[in-house]
Amino acid sequence: MMDANLIALLALSAFILISGILTVTTRRLFRAAIWLLFTLIGIAGLYFWMEVEFAAAVQIIVYVGGIVVLIIFSIFLTNQEGIHMPEALGRRKLFGLLAVLAGAGLTCMQIIARTWNNGDGSAYNPSVNKIGHLLVGNTPDSYVLPFELVSILLLAAMIGCIVIAMKSRPDEQ
Amino acid sequence: MNPSPLLILLMLSTLLFFIGMYGFLTRRNMIAMLMSLELMLNSVNINFIAFNKYLWPGNIEGLGYTIFIIAIAAAEAAVAIAIIINLFRNTRSIDAEDASQLKN
Numbered sequence: 566m567m568d569a570n571l572i573a574l575l576a577l578s579a580f581i582l583i584s585g586i587l588t589v590t591t592r593r594l595f596r597a598a599i600w601l602l603f604t605l606i607g608i609a610g611l612y613f614w615m616e617v618e619f620a621a622a623v624q625i626i627v628y629v630g631g632i633v634v635l636i637i638f639s640i641f642l643t644n645q646e647g648i649h650m651p652e653a654l655g656r657r658k659l660f661g662l663l664a665v666l667a668g669a670g671l672t673c674m675q676i677i678a679r680t681w682n683n684g685d686g687s688a689y690n691p692s693v694n695k696i697g698h699l700l701v702g703n704t705p706d707s708y709v710l711p712f713e714l715v716s717i718l719l720l721a722a723m724i725g726c727i728v729i730a731m732k733s734r735p736d737e738q
Numbered sequence: 739m740n741p742s743p744l745l746i747l748l749m750l751s752t753l754l755f756f757i758g759m760y761g762f763l764t765r766r767n768m769i770a771m772l773m774s775l776e777l778m779l780n781s782v783n784i785n786f787i788a789f790n791k792y793l794w795p796g797n798i799e800g801l802g803y804t805i806f807i808i809a810i811a812a813a814e815a816a817v818a819i820a821i822i823i824n825l826f827r828n829t830r831s832i833d834a835e836d837a838s839q840l841k842n
Contacts, residue, residue: 632812665756672752
């Protein structure tokens with residue numbers, strides 16, 4: 566007899582996998598973006614199921630609210646909203662499927678063959694207070710330097726995007 | 739016997755990663771390839787948090803790494819889309835086969 570918690574996990578997993586498969590197989594680009602949106606919302610639900618509410622909130626804000634909107638904008642900017650993508654080559658499909666099935670089978674075999682221990686028994690408590698101490702705490706094992714590097718990376722990426730996507734003036738060409 | 743949640747989560751992230759890989763191998767539209775890439779990055783995040791919660795619940799390092807990965811993925815998607823839009827302006831196409839100006 567399975568409990569309700571496990572059934573919820575299995576239902577969420579099925580939702581994520583089905584919308585993931587539709588993301589990579591649908592031939593309309595705009596529908597692929599919408600299926601990607603559903604996949605990402607399902608993953609946020611998975612984080613809620615694992616009781617990691619901070620990760621779920623970040624997932625919804627950054628992926629659902631940011632990256633999917635960016636992708637939809639770029640579909641419109643490149644006039645691809647109505648197109649049917651051509652069917653992939655049979656050869657490419659066959660070898661892609663072979664590589665994927667071999668990789669997935671091998672990894673799943675490894676996962677099943679291994680015995681996983683059940684942790685050290687302490688409760689998992691990812692409170693925002695602890696996350697703050699992990700990222701910008703004043704202890705030697707906090708991640709202040711990577712945190713600052715990520716902010717520099719984001720600034721560099723932002724400036725880079727503007728420079729790359731900027732229209733060059735006619736007199737420069 | 740019930741399967742453990744960790745096992746289900748690891749299988750889910752494996753399958754999601756390889757679904758993304760299939761999309762990356764078969765798609766030729768650059769935006770569709772970027773979407774497959776996002777699926778692969780997300781499956782890695784699920785893995786980090788599942789390991790953190792079920793194997794080392796005393797620490798929250800896995801969650802910290804997930805936050806870093808999300809930040810870097812956002813930067814990567816923004817740069818990729820800027821490149822795609824610039825490419826579209828030059829070649830009027832976002833098909834990966836048409837981006838061959840460097841090949842000579």
